[in-house]
Amino acid sequence: MNLEQQLKLQAFLDGELPEHEAREVLAWTQRDSAAAALLAELKNTHQAMTGSELQSSLPESREFFWSKIEREIQRQKPKAAIASDVSFFVALRRWLLPASTVAVLLIAGFAAYFGVPKAGVENVADDDSPTVGNNAGHRRRDDLS
């Protein structure tokens, strides 16, 4: 009997086989005495162990056992509160740097796209801007002609 067959016997005992395979194994154990003997051994062990966990009692009183757990929980509570405060600042710092970088880039992008106001040019434009450019253009065309 190879290992695969042995494990199949065990799976049959534990009810882990699909129905058609379970029927095959059952038929096999009825005609093979070695398989039947191994199955019986596995079954005896399984039955002996079921519900046979050794019961042990606490060497200390139940109250003492629970009070130790309670004390440990109480001890860890302030730690957890500090940890949550710290984690808030850590998270804030973690987000603050990328957020401020993005903000700076956006401002720079807006400035580049819409143009930075230049005091000198604006002053000239305020005086007679519509005519300066046009006149210059006419002049250039005149020169060409």
Next chain:
Amino acid sequence: MTRNEQDAIDLSQDAWIKGWQRLEQFHGESSFTTWMTRIIINLCLDHLRKQKRHRTDSIEAMDDESGGVERQMPVVTVNPTANLERTELRKKIDDALDQMSAEHRTVLVLHEFEDLEYKEIAKTIGCSIGTVMSRLFYARRKMAALLADARKEL
């Protein structure tokens, strides 16, 4: 699983503390007992893993996987636990568990005492179903042999 009463008490206390800390994660998909049992099992497994890291007997671990010895053992034809009183049987099983490797004992305890299916054990331990099956098989065979030896000594 730990085979040490003090370790078991410490781990059970850790489990209750952990259960308290993670209470928000309990949504009632399983019973509270099942949920707490999972926490205890995981703590025991972590404890065993830590112990294993300190162990130097890697050859023993290899034997656990191959099951070379257990496969060769003759089949125990007589039920070694027949007519034994429950208390006596429990003691004999406990003594036999003491003589097993942590790998075999863990699978046997989870299957026979905690009533977990193969796939649940595999998920809990973090190994394949095939490994669970082979470890359980070798563990059962070893248990049968140890119980038979104990009966001969009577």
